[in-house]
Amino acid sequence: MKTTEESKDAASEPILKIGHVANILGVPTARIRAWESESLITPYRTESGQRRYSVHDVKQLEKIQKLLDSKSTTFLGVRTTLAIACAEHNDDLPSHDMRGFVGQRVKMLRQRQRMSLRDLSTAVKISPSALSAFERGLSRPSTGRISRIAHVLGTTVPELLGMGRPKDQIIVRVDNRELLPLNDEGVRIELLYRTTTVLQSQCITIEPGCGLLEPITHTGEDFVTVVEGEVDVILDSIDVFHLDQGDSMTFPSTRAHGFQNRGSRTTRLVWVNTPPTF
Structure with a gap:
């Protein structure tokens, strides 16, 4: 049996x-x-x-x-x-859930580019066993790791996550935003665009004590403004910039960046990068 x-x-x-x-x-x-x-x-x-x-x-x-x-x-x-x-149903995720779904997409893109498992793991600075577990749907990488994989494979995080190709839709209603199915606790990233554009805009909601702590690096420029609450933007794992409601910030995307909500209430950001390389 x-x-x-x-x-x-x-x-x-x-x-x-x-x-x-x-x-x-x-x-x-x-x-x-x-x-x-x-x-x-x-x-x-x-x-x-x-x-x-x-x-x-x-x-x-x-x-x-x-x-x-x-x-x-x-x-x-x-x-x-x-x-x-x-x-x-995060406690019992079968192969067709987001873990397996994204892992299979990574494997497909890697094989299309004739990259070995070791080639990709070296490029994104993780072990071959960790990458293999991801491709087989046995683990859920952080947003930072997903971003590095997407960058090496020549795609973006939304495309890697299977969000579909942007439609010619110039207006996105608040109840029609696409949610990125990522794995960072207390962080919610919604797309603010549904058309082909050089401005990759997201609404990021961060619960108290949460954030994106594994740095992201890509090409282009980033712009962020705090709609509600407060946030610490961390550049190069050293420089910490505290932003309050209404504050804005612009920096090169090539600087490793992350963020954290150290306040006591929910934070909402509008985050834009150009070109769309996140």
Whole structure:
């Protein structure tokens, strides 16, 4: 008799071809590919590029199909629903959740660029075993580490997280922001843009005592203004700049930067960098 862990491993094995999955769902294979292009699912790819799906992936696709067939939500709504579900079940995350989803995307991009596991791990300054665990969905890296991986792979954090390509939408309503499914406790990053732009703008909410402590470095310039509360912006792990409500700051993105809310109430920032390299 299989143990619980063995059963989970079996359900995570990518063994089903896209045609088999299409038959299970009763949809054309083109529809599954369309869901993939909208970053709703990221199947495992063999060395020859063929898609393979696990039992967990099929369950995820069934959820996607049900949400879209209800005609009550958009692709954005589906991505948000899936991200919230992952956060609420953080103690038992299968291979199709955000950990496995992003890990598979990293592996796919790495292989497309013909980079070995060791090549990428050296470039982002983590051990090959830590990178392997991430690609297999066994760990959730910090935002700083995700940013370094995205930079080396020539993409951005939102794209690496599967947020989909920006639409030609010049207005983003407050209830229509995309949430980045990151792993820093007490930090919430929402995108303020839904169109192709050189200004990568985010609304960052930071709970007291929380922050982004692993530094981020990329090309371009950063601008931040405090909408509510207070924040310490840390540059090069040495220089600390305290900003109160209404204060603003501009600095080169090449300076390693992070932030922390050492106050007693929630802080909200508008953070912009250009070009979009975060």
